[in-house]
Structure formats: structure tokens, C-alpha cells
Amino acid sequence: MKKQELLDLGIDEETVKAVIAIHAKDIQEANAKTAAAEQARDDLQVRVDGYDDQLAEIKKSAGDNEELKNQIKDLQSANKKTAEDYQNKLTEQQKEFRIESALRDANAKNPKAVKALLDLEKVSVDGDNVIGLDDQLKNLQESEGYLFGDKQPSGAKKVFTQGNPAGGNPDKGIGDAISDKNSNLTEKLAENANKGE
Numbered sequence: 001m002k003k004q005e006l007l008d009l010g011i012d013e014e015t016v017k018a019v020i021a022i023h024a025k026d027i028q029e030a031n032a033k034t035a036a037a038e039q040a041r042d043d044l045q046v047r048v049d050g051y052d053d054q055l056a057e058i059k060k061s062a063g064d065n066e067e068l069k070n071q072i073k074d075l076q077s078a079n080k081k082t083a084e085d086y087q088n089k090l091t092e093q094q095k096e097f098r099i100e101s102a103l104r105d106a107n108a109k110n111p112k113a114v115k116a117l118l119d120l121e122k123v124s125v126d127g128d129n130v131i132g133l134d135d136q137l138k139n140l141q142e143s144e145g146y147l148f149g150d151k152q153p154s155g156a157k158k159v160f161t162q163g164n165p166a167g168g169n170p171d172k173g174i175g176d177a178i179s180d181k182n183s184n185l186t187e188k189l190a191e192n193a194n195k196g197e
Helices: 003-008 013-062 066-105 111-116 134-143 174-196
Strands: 124-126 129-131
Touching: 003 013, 013 066, 066 111, 066 124, 066 129, 066 134
Parallel strands: none
Antiparallel strands: 124 129
């Protein structure tokens, strides 16, 4: 999201600054979550590497002891499974984060409701790319448009081009509505003046 793009949409500069500030805060939070997840992954990898080194040393010193070798194999398998489980969990977290970001960018009014309508088995993450989500979101926006807000950023002013926002005849403009209200007020004042005579 660039400042000039918002200005080109006709949004005033103060509103654009507010939108950019909110967007920057969201990006900082997302970067912090990603950094924390990457740090946890790196810490786990260091531990896994340490365990592998320890197991290699034990295996060397075990010699021909078959039972000890079997225990080492079991430990290696458990260690490998722990690393795989952690990697799967990290990948799933990245997928969830990317889906939530896409729903926010698509202006989903209720992200949980929209997410429930998505086939998440068909969505995957490949590096920075989310595969299989865009088409599903476009289809939902067409078939279930009420679940999504308009593209207008919050704080932007809506312009009434026709109709009466104050109620009354929708075919009349706002000037006609004010004129009608003034006419009604004049009639009421005349009625009250006649009653007072």
C-alpha cells in the first residue's frame, strides 16, 4: 500500500497518513511474530544438532552392544520426528498468518466466517507465496459479497450523489429534503399563529 495510490483514489492527505500508520503497525506486528517464530526454529535446530552430535558420540562408544545401538536408533527416530513436527507446526503458523493477512486485505467483515467457507486443504505456502487462496477469495467475493466490506479505507468520507440521507423521498436530493423540511416548518408556524389569534 503506497501513499500515492491512496491519494490517487481521492482520499485526503490526513486520512491517508492515518491509514498508512495503521498499515505500518500491522506490518511491524507481523514482522515481530515472524522473527519470533524464526528464532524459535533456529533454537530448536541448534538443540537438534546438539542431540545428533551426542548420539553420534554414544554410538561410537557403544561398540558392539546391540541393545544400546537400538536405543540410539530409537532416540534418533524420536529426534527426527520432533524436528519434523516442529517444522510442520511452523509451516502451519505461517499459512495461518498469510491467510489472515489475505482476509484482512480482502476486507472480510468476519474473517472467521469467511475462513470457514474456504477449502484450506487446497491452500499452501511456498516461501512468500500463498497458493490456492486468491481464486477462492474471488469466488467468495462474487457469490457471498455481503461478507466483504467495500474497498474504501476507514475514515474516508462518503459522498452522497443522490437520495436523501436524512430520510424521505430517495429520489430527491439533499437540497430538496432541506427545502421540504423548511416548508413543513413554515406551515406549522402558520398553524400555531392562527390558533393563537
